[in-house]
Amino acid sequence: MSPSAIALTVIFIIVVSGSALGFYAGTRHKMSLEQWTVGSRGFGPLLMWLLMAGETYTTFSFLGASGWAYSRGGPALYILGYLPLASVIAYFILPPIWELGRVHGLQTQPDFFLAQYGNKYLAAFVAVVGVVFIIPYLLIQLIGLGIIVEIASFGAIGHTQAMIIAVVLLGGFVFVSGIRAVAWVSVPKDILMVVASVTIGIAIPGIYFGGIGKMFAALASAHPSHLLMPGSTTNLGHSWYISSVLLSALGLSMWPHGFAATFTAKSAETIRRNTIVMPMYNLSLAFIFFAGFTAYLVIPGLSNGDLSMLTLVRKTFPAWMLGLLGGAGALTAMVPAAVHILTASTLFSKNLCRPIFAPKMTDDQVAKLARIVVVVLSLISLMVAMYSSLSLVSLLLLGYAGVTQFFPGVVLSLFWTRVRMEGVFAGLVAGVACATVLILGNHDPFHGINAGFLALCLNFGIAVLLSLVQPVPTGR
Amino acid sequence: MKRPSLWAIVVALIPFCAMCFSVAAWDRVYPMLLGLPFNLFWLLSWIVLTSVCLGIVYRIETPRTAKPEPRSGERSP
Numbered sequence: 001m002s003p004s005a006i007a008l009t010v011i012f013i014i015v016v017s018g019s020a021l022g023f024y025a026g027t028r029h030k031m032s033l034e035q036w037t038v039g040s041r042g043f044g045p046l047l048m049w050l051l052m053a054g055e056t057y058t059t060f061s062f063l064g065a066s067g068w069a070y071s072r073g074g075p076a077l078y079i080l081g082y083l084p085l086a087s088v089i090a091y092f093i094l095p096p097i098w099e100l101g102r103v104h105g106l107q108t109q110p111d112f113f114l115a116q117y118g119n120k121y122l123a124a125f126v127a128v129v130g131v132v133f134i135i136p137y138l139l140i141q142l143i144g145l146g147i148i149v150e151i152a153s154f155g156a157i158g159h160t161q162a163m164i165i166a167v168v169l170l171g172g173f174v175f176v177s178g179i180r181a182v183a184w185v186s187v188p189k190d191i192l193m194v195v196a197s198v199t200i201g202i203a204i205p206g207i208y209f210g211g212i213g214k215m216f217a218a219l220a221s222a223h224p225s226h227l228l229m230p231g232s233t234t235n236l237g238h239s240w241y242i243s244s245v246l247l248s249a250l251g252l253s254m255w256p257h258g259f260a261a262t263f264t265a266k267s268a269e270t271i272r273r274n275t276i277v278m279p280m281y282n283l284s285l286a287f288i289f290f291a292g293f294t295a296y297l298v299i300p301g302l303s304n305g306d307l308s309m310l311t312l313v314r315k316t317f318p319a320w321m322l323g324l325l326g327g328a329g330a331l332t333a334m335v336p337a338a339v340h341i342l343t344a345s346t347l348f349s350k351n352l353c354r355p356i357f358a359p360k361m362t363d364d365q366v367a368k369l370a371r372i373v374v375v376v377l378s379l380i381s382l383m384v385a386m387y388s389s390l391s392l393v394s395l396l397l398l399g400y401a402g403v404t405q406f407f408p409g410v411v412l413s414l415f416w417t418r419v420r421m422e423g424v425f426a427g428l429v430a431g432v433a434c435a436t437v438l439i440l441g442n443h444d445p446f447h448g449i450n451a452g453f454l455a456l457c458l459n460f461g462i463a464v465l466l467s468l469v470q471p472v473p474t475g476r
Numbered sequence: 477m478k479r480p481s482l483w484a485i486v487v488a489l490i491p492f493c494a495m496c497f498s499v500a501a502w503d504r505v506y507p508m509l510l511g512l513p514f515n516l517f518w519l520l521s522w523i524v525l526t527s528v529c530l531g532i533v534y535r536i537e538t539p540r541t542a543k544p545e546p547r548s549g550e551r552s553p
């Protein structure tokens with residue numbers, strides 16, 4: 001067999017076994033709307049942890065982090081900075097969010113805003129922003145999947161065809177099973193992923209330089225500035241690092257899918273314990289950075305940094321190893337993509353369509369509509385993915401610029417009784433508008449500061465000011 | 477909602493100071509420790525220390541809660 005046939009076969013076997021596990025888990029349970037979206041709130045600590053960890057460990061960290069270590073250098077370290085800090089934020093805000101979810105029977109993020117602020121238009125706007133800014137995250141997974149298939153086929157399968165294959169598989173996967181399947185596929189995927197990254201992070205520097213320390217010594221003497229900020233960029237310095245770390249750390253718990261996942265936990269105590277150990281999970285990301293930095297020395301000059309990790313693996317290891325890694329990477333893309341697409345379709349049908357346009361819909365009709373939206377969204381993402389030229393990390397930062405705008409509304413409602421719906425609504429609109437204008441106008445970073453972070457400050461300021469000018473509420 | 481105690485917030489801010497605001501102080505290549513550039517080594521150490529800080533926050537907060545919450549399972553609706 002040719003190397004590409006071996007690699008593709010191994011990937012195929014891994015993806016099919018993973019999907020089969022998902023389908024199996026999906027068919028064993030009758031799917032009501034609540035079952036489909038939050039798994040009936042019955043997840044124990046282990047499954048919950050895998051669900052949360054699996055969603056953190058995406059194509060973004062796998063191909064994107066190594067890609068930025070390769071193409072940008074030092075600024076990629078922001079990823080190691082923000083993930084642990086996001087757990088600190090999560091420790092404080094997720095338990096009360098879960099508690100409210102239990103009390104009010106909440107399933108989605110707009111549900112939460114509706115319960116806290118009692119305005120269906122605010123909730124619908126939250127749904128729209130959620131759907132729009134989860135798409136860049138979905139694109140990361142699709143583009144990543146495309147990269148894997150492309151490289152594993154040694155170029156025989158084009159990017160476009162690869163992504164069509166990815167979308168078809170993904171759509172089918174989500175369509176049949178829902179979130180419980182996603183949680184179960186996380187199990188083999190996470191194990192494979194951690195094993196593969198550690199192996200590669202140690203083996204690749206070992207093969208080319210005789211060890212991780214020697215690789216860094218070589219890099220530090222040849223290109224010392226690549227290891228620091230702004231690395232191989234001109235505008236990603238320390239102020240960018242601080243603003244991006246803050247934006248992302250505050251935003252991680254604001255992803256609509258993360259919010260929904262919180263409601264699936266068994267107790268607030270489960271969540272607290274999870275978030276305490278969660279930072280440790282990010283240690284395995286170090287190995288991905290080792291691989292990315294090695295690639296910078298061994299295969300310099302790739303125009304797309306996101307290809308560097310797999311290109312180096314292909315150059316270094318036998319084809320089956322490339323297949324193993326590609327398979328793990330493919331599941332790593334499919335699992336979160338399924339979560340994203342499922343969340344977006346639920347937001348669209350449950351929190352936008354029904355309350356605003358068709359109040360008479362039954363839960364069953366909403367569940368049906370959600371499935372149709374899955375198909376439509378998959379197709380839209382496929383179109384966008386074919387034309388996107390942003391790096392994977394840039395796509396994620398784009399998503400964060402949007403979803404972090406939920407942070408003021410969520411946190412103020414939890415800890416500040418004087419907060420008012422008008423202030424939060426106006427702040428959210430202003431924040432989203434500001435982030436959109438700055439980013440689309442190519443002003444990110446804006447004077448060295450992450451544009452999404454500036455928008456967040458504006459949003460927070462407006463929410464607080466407009467709440468303060470309102471009379472103090474008498475009840476509540 | 478019950479607000480976290482002052483001490484819990486102070487401890488929780490430590491990782492933010494160490495990994496975020498102080499970046500200019502530790503973003504350097506040397507001294508290399510365990511073969512890693514200093515900035516990478518610093519961040520990896522603080523990944524572990526962040527968990528430690530959260531563990532401390534948990535200790536501070538738990539006695540304030542009336543009783544440890546019911547064991548998982550008793551509450552499922």
